[in-house]
Amino acid sequence: MFILIFAIPITWSFLGEINQKIFVYFVCACKVLTSHALQKSELDEAFTKLLKMNKLIKKKYGQEKISPNLHLCLHICECAFDYGPLSSFWCFSFERMNGILGSYKNSKRNIETELIKIMIENSFLDYFLTNCDDNILNTTLDIIKPRKSAGSLAALDDFTSDEYQNFLRLSLIEDESAYGTERFSRLLMKPCKETCLPNYILDLLVEFYDSLYEENFVPIYSITVPNNDIVVNYKIIQYGRLRIGADIYGSVQAARHEKSSYILARFVQEDGSIDIYPGQVQFYFEHTIYLKNSRSLTHTLALVKWYRPVQDHRTRYFCQVDDDIKSCNVELWTDEFYDMRRDSIIPIHHILGKFIRCNFKIGTRKIKEYMAVIPLNKKISF
Numbered sequence: 001m002f003i004l005i006f007a008i009p010i011t012w013s014f015l016g017e018i019n020q021k022i023f024v025y026f027v028c029a030c031k032v033l034t035s036h037a038l039q040k041s042e043l044d045e046a047f048t049k050l051l052k053m054n055k056l057i058k059k060k061y062g063q064e065k066i067s068p069n070l071h072l073c074l075h076i077c078e079c080a081f082d083y084g085p086l087s088s089f090w091c092f093s094f095e096r097m098n099g100i101l102g103s104y105k106n107s108k109r110n111i112e113t114e115l116i117k118i119m120i121e122n123s124f125l126d127y128f129l130t131n132c133d134d135n136i137l138n139t140t141l142d143i144i145k146p147r148k149s150a151g152s153l154a155a156l157d158d159f160t161s162d163e164y165q166n167f168l169r170l171s172l173i174e175d176e177s178a179y180g181t182e183r184f185s186r187l188l189m190k191p192c193k194e195t196c197l198p199n200y201i202l203d204l205l206v207e208f209y210d211s212l213y214e215e216n217f218v219p220i221y222s223i224t225v226p227n228n229d230i231v232v233n234y235k236i237i238q239y240g241r242l243r244i245g246a247d248i249y250g251s252v253q254a255a256r257h258e259k260s261s262y263i264l265a266r267f268v269q270e271d272g273s274i275d276i277y278p279g280q281v282q283f284y285f286e287h288t289i290y291l292k293n294s295r296s297l298t299h300t301l302a303l304v305k306w307y308r309p310v311q312d313h314r315t316r317y318f319c320q321v322d323d324d325i326k327s328c329n330v331e332l333w334t335d336e337f338y339d340m341r342r343d344s345i346i347p348i349h350h351i352l353g354k355f356i357r358c359n360f361k362i363g364t365r366k367i368k369e370y371m372a373v374i375p376l377n378k379k380i381s382f
Contacts, residue, residue: 004031005356008319008330009372013361018060021321024328025053031329033076035377036085047077179212180299180347188284188300189241191254196234200340201303206232207342208301209289217289230292236285242302242348247378249354251302253283263304264352264375267343278333278355278373279306284348300348305337310370318362332360332370353378 008027015023032038032046050073058066080086106114197205202219209217209232218229240254250257261281266274282303290296310316310332319328338344353375360372 003027004034004329004377005374006358008328009358009360009374012319018056020319022053022056022060024319024321025049025056028327028329029053031377033080033086037378038080038085040081043077043081047074050074050077178347178349180301180349181297182347182349186300186348187243188239188286189243189248191240193238195236195238197236199234201345202232202234204340204342204345205287208345211342213291215291228292230289232289233287236287239284239286242284242351244348244351245378247354249281249284249351251281251283260354262355262357263302264355264373265304265346265350266352276352277306277309278357279304280337301345302348302351304344304346305340306343307371307373308334308336308338310334315362315370318360329375330360331373332362333373335371 004027008023011023012020026049029046029049032042035042054066054070054074057070076086101115104115104118106118199219199221202221206217206219209215209230216229217232218227220231220233223231238253240251241257242249242251248257248260249263250260252258252261254261262278263281264276264278266276268274282305284300284302286298286300288296288298316332317325317328318332319330321327355376356374358372358374360370362368362370
């Protein structure tokens with residue numbers, strides 16, 4: 001985790017150009033390989049980074065520095081393609097197995113024998129369940145099948161493969177955008193309260209609905225005479241935290257979880273291109289509107305303050321190598337927010353992930369300080 005988040009910001013100013021490239025290649029490859037969801041294109045990219053890293057090490061320090069581990073790391077991507085993410089089959093398998101074993105009930109005395117007995121019984125049950133044709137027997141065995149995962153492992157059971165792919169598609173906003181009413185596995189968490197939106201945020205919510213539906217919406221405070229417009233009420237249910245899979249997102253409202261309130265989301269620019277913006281969630285909320293056909297729709301949304309980008313393109317991608325903006329996962333932004341506007345309200349489906357922020361200084365004589373944005377891998381698995 002330290003390598004993925006803080007290694008580049010801390011060591012960048014102490015490294016020469018070649019060592020910077022070596023480090024960037026290594027961090028980028030680690031980011032892909034430690035992800036819980038892998039794609040073939042990402043594995044190919046990780047292999048390319050590791051290969052470039054080895055070539056630079058050989059060029060800088062000589063062939064004798066290419067250790068067996070550096071040679072074997074070139075086969076990691078192939079292993080991940082065959083067996084899945086490293087977290088599920090290799091580097092961290094003992095943690096995963098310990099969690100599964102710990103979920104089984106035991107007497108806390110003769111644990112080894114009891115666990116072996118449980119595993120043998122479960123293997124027999126799995127065999128009968130997969131080879132059973134009789135409906136009555138199948139129903140009976142279903143009652144005594146192994147219980148669901150508990151604790152942190154249970155969070156990983158929320159998504160099926162199809163649900164996860166649909167969630168990714170909505171967060172990428174490439175094919176279509178979410179409305180906030182789509183169903184998927186998520187949990188809004190305390191602190192929770194019923195409250196009313198102030199007028200200036202209610203106006204933003206009206207703009208949000210205007211952009212989604214082919215209807216005219218008006219805030220409730222502006223109603224003077226009856227009309228055909230759809231009235232937007234100011235009442236909401238406000239939440240401080242959100243759980244998607246194993247990821248818990250905080251907000252400014254939940255002060256103890258403010259560190260996890262920093263999120264990333266994609267926006268379509270005026271020229272049609274898509275860019276990723278960092279922001280800080282103020283709170284999550286559910287809001288219900290009533291359409292003209294008397295149908296009610298409940299939207300699950302987030303109120304976010306978005307950070308302003310730096311003006312200079314090279315400053316934003318200061319840690320890039322080979323003039324490739326995708327070569328490094330660290331971007332530099334200002335520490336200032338945009339004013340609240342329509343884009344400050346987004347469906348929670350558009351949340352791309354979390355990021356860690358830290359200070360990053362550029363220059364020797366005239367030092368300028370920026371906010372480094374470092375994305376975190378999602379913990380969602382299936």
